[in-house]
Amino acid sequence: MKNKTIGVFYDGNSSVPQPIELSFDKGTSMFHFELANNTANSWKLESVSFEKKGMALNLQHGEETVQSIMVKDSDFIRDLTVFRKNNGQLDWYHKLLNLGLTSHAFFAFLIMLFIGLSYVYAIPWVAEKSVVLIPEDYDDKLGSNFFQENMFFSSVDSVKTAALNAFAKELKLKNNKPIKFTVVDSDIVNAFALPDGNIVVYQGILDEMKSYEELVALIGHEVSHVNNRHSMKAICRSLSGYLFISAILGDANGIMATIGDNVNSLQSLSFSREFEHQADLDGFEILVSNGVNPQGMSDLFKRLQQDNTISIPEFLSSHPLTEERISYIDKMIKTRSFEAKTNDKLKGIFEKLKK
Template sequence: MNTSSKSVFYDGQSSVPKTIDIFLDSNKGQISFQIESKSIENEDEASFPIVSETYTWLINDIEFEHRSTALFLQHGENPIQTIKITDAASIATINQFRKASGQLSWYQTLLQKPLQFHVFLALFLLAIIGLSYVYMLPWVAEKSVALIPESYDDALGETFVDENSLFGDSQIQKTKLLNDFASGLQLNNKKKLNFKVIDSEIMNAYALPDGTIVVYTGILKEMKSYDELVGLLGHEVAHVNNRHSMKMLCRNLSGYLFISTVLGDVNGVMAILGDNVNTLQSLSFSREFEREADEEGFAIVSENQVNPKGMVTLFQRLEKEHSIDMPEFLSTHPVTKDRIQSIKKMIASKNHVVQDNSSLKILFEKLKK
């Protein structure tokens, strides 16, 4: 193949470049070119004959380097000779031959791309890294909770109780009543549960990773039947059974945990979780986790032959308390109306056996006093 463009040759001895035509022999894997010069045999002669010297370089002996839009070919050691090619068609032909013969790596191919391609690639990689950090890393952190011993859950729950005193005064008598109430239920718990009643007007309840379930008097006062309390406890127990607190904590701290894991700092993982234990009370579960807790809580209600409509009335009260509606895609919790509709669908899906439980009713009435 004869490249139609002119190339520039530097012989490594003179600073004066020479224009040459290069030829690529794909069968022999070599390039060749000629250098013309005057032959000085007799200094007295007025003119000197022009002679041509042919150079042949094996492709395997050439070092290739791309600089901007030019391709540089270097050959030899002492001196190092260089050919500069600027013709795009000639560069493409040489690169195509090198690629076909296995002499052009993917990295070298990438380097040959234009500036616009590299800018696009850089932006694409940054987008991938950003999306992975925002979405993929938290997901991996959540799934990796299965590798964390449950003893971590217990330690975090105990630390939270010690440091925060559960944000209110503990009601000893009502705490005992609530534990008696829970003991009369089949909760399908996977670990020991500890129920606490805290004196506060807040309409809330939450579960700690160690199995501690905190219920504020504010939400107890608003309840009208023990069915609602069973629904609430079933929901919170489902959070404990599925380790939702630990999963959300790991999701929120995934960046820090990733660095500690890469560095092999096992103690650092526990230290990071411990430093952020204060967030457990205000932890916002994902919509997926809330739906899962609703479904499992509903199953607990049904298994205990309690009226499942109690969950509906409970959420209706919470909806009134939190009356500011937000589109679901903007909220960390499912929209309460949607949760109510989901429970109503579960109620309508099959017949439920409901049996009045006088023991639970008596305990509930005592809790309301």
Template sequence: MKEKVIGVFYDGVSSVPQEVALNFEAEKCVFIFETTHNKTYSWELASIIFNEKGSVLQLQHGNDPIQILKIEDVQFIDDLTVFRNKNGHIGWYQKLLNLGIKIHLGFALFIFGFIGLCYVYFIPWVAEKSVVLIPDVYDDTLGNTFFEQNTFLGTVDAKKTKVLNLFAKELKLKNKKKLKFTVIDSDIMNAFALPDGSIVVYTGIIDSMKDYEELVGLIGHEVAHVNHRHSMKMLCRNLSGYLFISTILGDANGVMAVLGENANTLQSLSFSREFEYEADIEGFKIVTSNGVNPKGMSTLFKRLQKENNIVIPEFLSSHPVTADRIRYIDKMIKTESFQSKENSKLQRLFQQIKE
């Protein structure tokens, strides 16, 4: 490369530029030049800040005062760039600046895309994991808050509620919380579980059932949601934008405050496919461990899916019954070993609920 070039020097004290003959000693990686006042300067390559502005290379040295050299020799600039790159004297930032506008735009799009993916996938995932910051006892508070805020649920059928609780007590549900069942008199085909162990069942879905095995399947599925805190996890995912900062800071009180303000949305939560499959599998195990035929679970889901072809029931909006889920349950019925027998007590209680 060229070892000598003409540059313009600003000493940082006077505003008057000085034309200097600049020598570059490649072996020592040093710039040496002498001003018109016979003052010699020696700048090590590693101590210089390089800024390219158009066809001009600006070399900045020192702090107090800041001294600047401007070079316009294109060939020298190109050779110096190759030398610096070859010998590791160009930092990542300068390399990035040298890539050009197209690379910059591509990099910017990548950054925006990465941020978008984080917002859609990573932040909700972090928010879901924030459930571990929330003590289990808060699930009870949130369930109570829901009932206080939702007087519109409908009329409670006290008789059927009593019988349904008796029905559930006959089952081994592997529940981690105390369960409380409430029957709402309504044609809505719906059932949902709250974090505190409360499970609300509408008469609409009970009336559609033909056998107690279907009711056991429904109960097993909803209890699984309670056991795995699915409603809390989904609520956290839905509110991930609000909860993200609180989670990063480990502010459990902030997380719980946001959840409490949105307790009224628990009824309309749409569980993820992963949570539904998890509830299906555990619900299946609950059914079979009680000696009940799991075909009732499959029958109920097939009936709900058939209803979906006419008008979407409330149950399907929060618990979408897909063909894949039904096939998976039918596969478990064929491949899993279980024994079932008629349960006259459950049958009798089921008939009382249907009355």
């Protein structure tokens, strides 16, 4: 081991450098050097902190007055580093600093990969779970504000709205908040649920239906989105980066301000496969528990998926109907036991909605 080298000493009181000869005694783990005034100095290895600056190594000693020695001898630095490592005096940070460029690039790649995967997968998941930090009162405020602003420009069919609400009252929807339906006189093939319990149904999607069972399926599906706060969770996922930081910092006001700025996306939210699957299952259970043939759900979804010769229906853009989902529903119909019977009252109200 090379135990002597030339260094530059700084006394901590002035910026004047002093050339010195620095030696290291590995037997006693002591640094020794002598100043120009013949003053001998000794530093214990344990009392010295090390800082790598480019190709140089800076040795610092002292508490109130910090003295330092700058060494540029690569052989001395290498041998000293090996000695510290062999004696367990090199922490992980300095071990990392002493790795080569290739290792640094590899660790940088791993860090970037971790950040990327966290941003794509972990942060959206955490953001979705952070919905529990948001009081449900905010769901009502956001949904109500959106409904009032957008229905002002829509042509609401009050007669069919009353009929659709009467239709829903005949069903056990397992809703955890009041549900209100509104029928908009438009040929748009769409329906969407707002977080406050308002569910908007366009005449266009009613016109596509051939049976009241299909309408029950649609209602059950949309009510599930309300019950499970899917709109709020979807917003949190789409704003996950900011919301994640806000949730960690406990900035509830920041969360709500950001969600408020994005309230206009409530109508066109595209729910995740997980949310749609949950809504399908809940909707299926609503059909079965009300004695309505669940074939209505499969029929509705197949009809909407096929009826896109001119343009993709609005419902498909926000509720993508995959073959996998439809196949799963058909499988449940075949394997699940249920008792379905014709409901003349629902059938009668449905016919009024079709006129």
